[in-house]
Amino acid sequence: MSNEVIAVLGAGSWGTALANVAAENGHDVRLWTYKPAQVAEINEQHRNSQYLGDNPLHEGVVATADMTEAVRDATIVLSVVPTKATREVAHQLSDVLSALDQQVVLVAATKGLEPGTYKRASEMLAEEVADSQRLGLGIISGPSHAEGVIKHDPTLVTAVSENLATAERVQAAFTNNVFRVYTNTDLIGAEFGAALKNVIAIGAGALESLGFDANAKAGLFTRGLAEISRLGQAFGANPLTFMGLSGVGDLFVTATSVHSRNYRAGVQLGEGKKLDDIVENMGMVIEGISTTKVAHELALKKHVEMPITSTIYRVLYEGQDIKEAINELMGRPVSQEGK
Numbered sequence: 001m002s003n004e005v006i007a008v009l010g011a012g013s014w015g016t017a018l019a020n021v022a023a024e025n026g027h028d029v030r031l032w033t034y035k036p037a038q039v040a041e042i043n044e045q046h047r048n049s050q051y052l053g054d055n056p057l058h059e060g061v062v063a064t065a066d067m068t069e070a071v072r073d074a075t076i077v078l079s080v081v082p083t084k085a086t087r088e089v090a091h092q093l094s095d096v097l098s099a100l101d102q103q104v105v106l107v108a109a110t111k112g113l114e115p116g117t118y119k120r121a122s123e124m125l126a127e128e129v130a131d132s133q134r135l136g137l138g139i140i141s142g143p144s145h146a147e148g149v150i151k152h153d154p155t156l157v158t159a160v161s162e163n164l165a166t167a168e169r170v171q172a173a174f175t176n177n178v179f180r181v182y183t184n185t186d187l188i189g190a191e192f193g194a195a196l197k198n199v200i201a202i203g204a205g206a207l208e209s210l211g212f213d214a215n216a217k218a219g220l221f222t223r224g225l226a227e228i229s230r231l232g233q234a235f236g237a238n239p240l241t242f243m244g245l246s247g248v249g250d251l252f253v254t255a256t257s258v259h260s261r262n263y264r265a266g267v268q269l270g271e272g273k274k275l276d277d278i279v280e281n282m283g284m285v286i287e288g289i290s291t292t293k294v295a296h297e298l299a300l301k302k303h304v305e306m307p308i309t310s311t312i313y314r315v316l317y318e319g320q321d322i323k324e325a326i327n328e329l330m331g332r333p334v335s336q337e338g339k
């Protein structure tokens, strides 16, 4: 395996888990966070307790609060901050790359769409980091909770870039015996799948707390995936991508796992907790909350029917009662599948 110098921007649960995979694969890894206490804990105790508890990190994961230090000589840079911070961090990265006169393969691991602009993570990176500063642009996506990856649970993800050689370079850098990386070239489909499954996962959590059985969840997953695919296709996605790891795979894990922040938020909504309290107590980003609003707006703009997403929008943003919302969904005129 050729050795890469990999900078990971964002030391939350996912950035730390990805940095750990890269270090275990023998790469030179720098993990950037703006929090000095986190730098000290990672470098001295090889833990990131706020996000990953007592799980030990590989000693090759070196944290720094200095982005220039993190990025200097890096060949691959991963952006793993929440959607709302992606543009700001990418802008900072661009300044750093200019000063270093350096080019990198740029990879987003963020799952969301930017409010207002409706941009995907890779689009934000492309807008903030100039072509001349990039050797390639892609994403890592798929069913992969950090909590499982850090414990070496077998995990399958996909590296996606419109340029297959870029995807293959990321694949080569991250694949190992417990972390298997596929490739794909449908960036649009992969990013829509990754962002929109979070919305359905919130719905799945709510069904769980209302005590509904697997029938309801299977219906939600299937019809949820149908509307995710419809919206993605309206932007040019390949429908087959939604059958893959960044589509049904990620929907399945996020809408069924207790590790999912989105699913857990849905459970708490179903228990009657207030949205603001849920966000405050989670302590980690719940991307689906903002994505629900973005997706609902996009569906209206593109005239794409997304009844489940719009129902979850009304529950989250208009205070609609969940049981009443489910009754409304179930009472919609019946229709033909595959339309």
Ligand SMILES: NC(=O)C1=CN([C@@H]2O[C@H](COP(=O)(O)OP(=O)(O)OC[C@H]3O[C@@H](n4cnc5c(N)ncnc54)[C@H](O)[C@@H]3O)[C@@H](O)[C@H]2O)C=CC1
Pocket: 010, 011, 012, 013, 014, 015, 033, 034, 051, 080, 081, 082, 083, 085, 088, 089, 109, 110, 111, 112, 144, 145, 146, 147, 283, 284, 285, 287
């Ligand atoms: N947690 C997981 O298992 C997975 C998460 N993801 C995605 O990865 C992204 C990050 O998720 P998590 O790591 O779970 O989030 P997190 O909430 O655990 O951590 C986010 C990190 O970003 C940092 N951050 C936030 N705002 C910042 C800013 N303005 N400037 C610099 N740093 C900032 C925080 O300090 C924190 O270290 C999300 O889009 C999520 O959907 C994708 C796959 C798995």
Ligand SMILES: O=C(CO)COP(=O)(O)O
Pocket: 111, 142, 143, 144, 145, 198, 201, 250, 253, 254, 259, 260, 261, 262, 263, 285, 286, 287
């Ligand atoms: O995308 C994820 C797993 O693949 C993470 O989902 P949550 O943000 O809901 O934990």
